[in-house]
Amino acid sequence: SQPGAPAPVAAPMRELEWGQINFLHTTDIHGWLGGHLQEPQYSADYGDYISFASHMRQKADEKGVDLLVIDTGDRIEGNGLYDASDPKGKYTYDIFREQSIDALCTGNHELYLEASVDREHNTTVPNFKKSYIASNLDYIEPETGNQIPQAQRYLKLKTKNQGFNVVALGFLFNFDRNANNSVVQPVEETMKEEWFQNAIREKPDLFLVIGHVGLRMKEYETIFKVIRDQNWYTPIAFLGGHAHVRDARKFDDNAFAIASGRYFETIGWMSIDGIKKKSQNQASIEAAVTFRRKYIDNNLFGLYYHTGLNETTFPTDHGRNVSNMITEGRKALKLDNSFGCAPKDLWMSRAPYPADNSIFSWLETQVLPDSIVNEERKNVSRLAIVNTGAIRFDIFQGAFTRDSTFLISPFVSKFNYIADVPYAVASKVLELLNSGGQVFGAGSLDTKHLTIPEQVAPSPFLYTSTAEKGPVSPMSIFVEDDAQQKPLGGKGDGGEPELIGGYTTHDDLGDDGDDAVHSPIKFYAVPNCIQSKIAFPPPEEGQDKAKDPETVDLVFIDYVQPWIIKALQFSGGDFGTDDVKVYSNNTLTDVIASWVKEHWKNDC
Numbered sequence: 149s150q151p152g153a154p155a156p157v158a159a160p161m162r163e164l165e166w167g168q169i170n171f172l173h174t175t176d177i178h179g180w181l182g183g184h185l186q187e188p189q190y191s192a193d194y195g196d197y198i199s200f201a202s203h204m205r206q207k208a209d210e211k212g213v214d215l216l217v218i219d220t221g222d223r224i225e226g227n228g229l230y231d232a233s234d235p236k237g238k239y240t241y242d243i244f245r246e247q248s249i250d251a252l253c254t255g256n257h258e259l260y261l262e263a264s265v266d267r268e269h270n271t272t273v274p275n276f277k278k279s280y281i282a283s284n285l286d287y288i289e290p291e292t293g294n295q296i297p298q299a300q301r302y303l304k305l306k307t308k309n310q311g312f313n314v315v316a317l318g319f320l321f322n323f324d325r326n327a328n329n330s331v332v333q334p335v336e337e338t339m340k341e342e343w344f345q346n347a348i349r350e351k352p353d354l355f356l357v358i359g360h361v362g363l364r365m366k367e368y369e370t371i372f373k374v375i376r377d378q379n380w381y382t383p384i385a386f387l388g389g390h391a392h393v394r395d396a397r398k399f400d401d402n403a404f405a406i407a408s409g410r411y412f413e414t415i416g417w418m419s420i421d422g423i424k425k426k427s428q429n430q431a432s433i434e435a436a437v438t439f440r441r442k443y444i445d446n447n448l449f450g451l452y453y454h455t456g457l458n459e460t461t462f463p464t465d466h467g468r469n470v471s472n473m474i475t476e477g478r479k480a481l482k483l484d485n486s487f488g489c490a491p492k493d494l495w496m497s498r499a500p501y502p503a504d505n506s507i508f509s510w511l512e513t514q515v516l517p518d519s520i521v522n523e524e525r526k527n528v529s530r531l532a533i534v535n536t537g538a539i540r541f542d543i544f545q546g547a548f549t550r551d552s553t554f555l556i557s558p559f560v561s562k563f564n565y566i567a568d569v570p571y572a573v574a575s576k577v578l579e580l581l582n583s584g585g586q587v588f589g590a591g592s593l594d595t596k597h598l599t600i601p602e603q604v605a606p607s608p609f610l611y612t613s614t615a616e617k618g619p620v621s622p623m624s625i626f627v628e629d630d631a632q633q634k635p636l637g638g639k640g641d642g643g644e645p646e647l648i649g650g651y652t653t654h655d656d657l658g659d660d661g662d663d664a665v666h667s668p669i670k671f672y673a674v675p676n677c678i679q680s681k682i683a684f685p686p687p688e689e690g691q692d693k694a695k696d697p698e699t700v701d702l703v704f705i706d707y708v709q710p711w712i713i714k715a716l717q718f719s720g721g722d723f724g725t726d727d728v729k730v731y732s733n734n735t736l737t738d739v740i741a742s743w744v745k746e747h748w749k750n751d752c
């Protein structure tokens with residue numbers, strides 16, 4: 149782990165159950181290769197993961213079984229180690245390549261910007277030439293304009309110890325906000341391609357579908373059905389991501405999926421037993437396969453536990469070197485430089501909205517009103533709208549560093565505006581964005597793309613309480629376990645160590661998926677967007693209520709522009725993209741950093 153990272157605290161542990169084929173899975177790492185420096189549960193770094201994978205491979209060899217290491221994309225954006233360098237990723241690509249990965253694919257974050265697409269094509273793809281899979285992603289070569297596959301469409305591999313034949317596919321969900329030098333083919337179209345039709349007729353012992361796809365999204369359902377129609381009994385293992393949650397989904401007795409969280413908090417573990425080896429060209433044979441899963445909290449206590457090693461025996465030279473690369477990168481980027489001191493924790497979804505400890509309430513009532521100013525229009529009343537998905541992480545009480553700014557919001561979106569919008573029209577926009585529905589349709593303008601990833605395609609378990617109250621509206625609490633986060637360490641009433649607050653995952657296999665036994669934390673749903681009213685006229689003398697302005701500037705983070713135009717049109721405003729002008733060239737990251745420097749000046 150990194151210097152200064154808090155030491156993990158002991159927790160009651162659940163064992164990893166090995167099978168014939170076993171997987172270590174990461175997804176949505178978003179640059180957090182240094183681990184979490186403010187949360188002991190997730191404080192192991194990528195060097196530790198390299199040591200861990202090496203020990204687990206050795207264990208697999210001793211047991212005569214196989215271990216495959218998988219990553220399902222969104223490796224970039226969301227941590228200073230990636231975002232603070234120029235060019236972005238100056239350190240992270242070299243660190244990431246140190247892990248030996250058997251199959252990996254692209255996430256949507258690798259595709260938002262042309263420069264990221266180029267870097268992925270010119271760096272990560274060659275770094276993982278044998279294992280990178282791009283079933284539905286093409287790259288446009290800048291020199292020729294030719295559209296070429298980003299990487300091989302699928303992969304055939306034979307496992308080292310058991311000799312199983314595996315056909316592996318690598319998908320991205322039907323993403324359409326990708327930069328122009330990339331082409332994402334909708335999954336449904338890809339499945340009509342000749343190469344895909346050939347791949348699903350290969351008769352392997354196992355299909356492995358890796359993807360930057362939420363387990364509850366329709367894309368995986370579709371892929372499952374098409375493979376299963378052709379192969380009645382062949383086991384299919386899905387490894388997914390994008391939704392930032394721990395989850396497991398059973399498609400049928402022989403097809404199973406896991407998702408392994410976000411931000412390198414989790415190392416996913418899936419094992420499969422009962423796979424039958426096929427003789428050549430043999431069609432599917434009936435099998436009784438057992439899938440098991442665990443979500444490993446990424447900290448040294450757990451990694452020692454699962455390997456049976458300790459502080460002295462666990463780190464490999466390779467792992468140590470990679471930890472040093474991370475330390476050097478963090479130092480060069482001055483990520484620990486303090487901008488100020490956060491007076492309290494501010495939560496994305498661990499607090500209700502609105503609330504004093506909600507990061508969205510803080511933005512709405514303090515940061516945006518103080519910061520969203522254009523000198524030329526400073527006296528014009530304005531509404532400023534930001535989507536909640538623009539915020540990526542919590543703020544912890546204590547030092548607020550250069551790193552924190554990127555953890556909270558890494559995006560390069562600026563602020564645009566439409567001038568002099570009748571207030572009667574502008575005031576309807578927020579509600580439309582938050583209620584979604586038919587105005588926007590179900591395609592790229594679906595309002596779910598405005599909010600935090602956890603809410604985009606939620607598991608049914610997120611919408612029910614442990615008390616089985618049934619589905620609740622998206623604006624209600626979405627996990628209602630009845631316990632507050634416990635202080636770390638400490639003793640309970642019976643002299644037992646108190647459980648640490650953490651994930652208590654419910655998935656299609658039950659509630660024993662987390663490797664460490666935690667006390668549950670409450671999570672609350674958030675709206676799609678928040679809005680600040682800025683420079684509104686005060687009430688006239690003797691009046692309790694102020695009069696609404698006739699017109700306002702409608703200011704918004706540029707990511708939400710397509711939805712804003714649509715909502716204005718629906719509200720009776722005749723506005724289009726030609727009416728949009730730049731309000732401020734500051735990103736939300738700049739806005740937050742400046743506000744913190746000004747208002748949280750104290751040293752911690």
Ligand SMILES: O=c1ccn([C@@H]2O[C@H](COP(=O)(O)O)[C@@H](O)[C@H]2O)c(=O)[nH]1
Nearest residue numbers: 256390537538559597598599600601707
């Ligand atoms: O420029 C951007 C890009 C994305 N977002 C938000 O992020 C989610 C997607 O996050 P994942 O990590 O890919 O799941 C998207 O739905 C937006 O809410 C953004 O705000 N700005």
